[in-house]
Amino acid sequence: MNPLTHLLPELESGLSALGLPPRPLADRLLDYLALLDRWNKTYNLTAVREPREMLAKHLLDSLSMWPHVAPGKLADLGTGPGLPGIPLALAVPGLQVTLVESISKKTRFLREVVRQLGLDNVRVLDSRAEAVAEPGAYDQITARAMDTLAGILAVGGHLLAPGGRLLAMKGQRPDAEIAALPPGWRVESVQALTVPGLEGDRHLVTVTRDPAEAA
Numbered sequence: 001m002n003p004l005t006h007l008l009p010e011l012e013s014g015l016s017a018l019g020l021p022p023r024p025l026a027d028r029l030l031d032y033l034a035l036l037d038r039w040n041k042t043y044n045l046t047a048v049r050e051p052r053e054m055l056a057k058h059l060l061d062s063l064s065m066w067p068h069v070a071p072g073k074l075a076d077l078g079t080g081p082g083l084p085g086i087p088l089a090l091a092v093p094g095l096q097v098t099l100v101e102s103i104s105k106k107t108r109f110l111r112e113v114v115r116q117l118g119l120d121n122v123r124v125l126d127s128r129a130e131a132v133a134e135p136g137a138y139d140q141i142t143a144r145a146m147d148t149l150a151g152i153l154a155v156g157g158h159l160l161a162p163g164g165r166l167l168a169m170k171g172q173r174p175d176a177e178i179a180a181l182p183p184g185w186r187v188e189s190v191q192a193l194t195v196p197g198l199e200g201d202r203h204l205v206t207v208t209r210d211p212a213e214a215a
């Protein structure tokens, strides 16, 4: 029995607001949330301590980008406790997710989530992103609260296939980071995101290789 079932109505309503069919997704997300809450008490995986707060700040926030995620191979860099990678792996059909994280206590937690939830579309790499030797293997990379756009591309840009995209979650529109993008990359779009239950700015920046530079 999941100890967080009292949060189901709020979660279902948030998923509906994001345009996601709430069942059976809400049950799977709540199983993940219960594990995160349990492990967090001992291993300090996230500074957000209250499950209800985690629901909006972690689950719904991560899922607010789902309409921009395409089926295929996705690497979530600096995933921490699996964000946004695990919610996306649960919500987006046809997605193969590789969670990349360099802190071993976090990857131990991630392996336990994969085992307990039976996530056969999720793989965990205990590694720094820059050490992942899979050049061009991913259609998309995601990063939330990890680094600047230039920093993410420096450690993970090599992972993107030709035509692949970085989807970076940001708070305020990161105009200074966009201006500091390294040569060879261009911003394809900046989308404002709405997260049910959360105030404040959220943005998704999509970055691709610059075809002019590649030519």
Ligand SMILES: C[S@@+](CC[C@H](N)C(=O)[O-])C[C@H]1O[C@@H](n2cnc3c(N)ncnc32)[C@H](O)[C@@H]1O
Pocket (backbone or CB within 6 Å): 077, 078, 079, 080, 081, 082, 083, 084, 100, 101, 102, 103, 106, 127, 128, 129, 130, 143, 144, 145, 146, 155
């Ligand atoms: C602030 S946390 C954010 C975690 C998660 N993405 C989230 O949104 O809650 C940043 C995480 O990135 C990891 N990290 C930072 N640089 C990394 C790198 N180069 N390779 C792999 N993990 C990295 C850190 O260990 C940390 O767990």
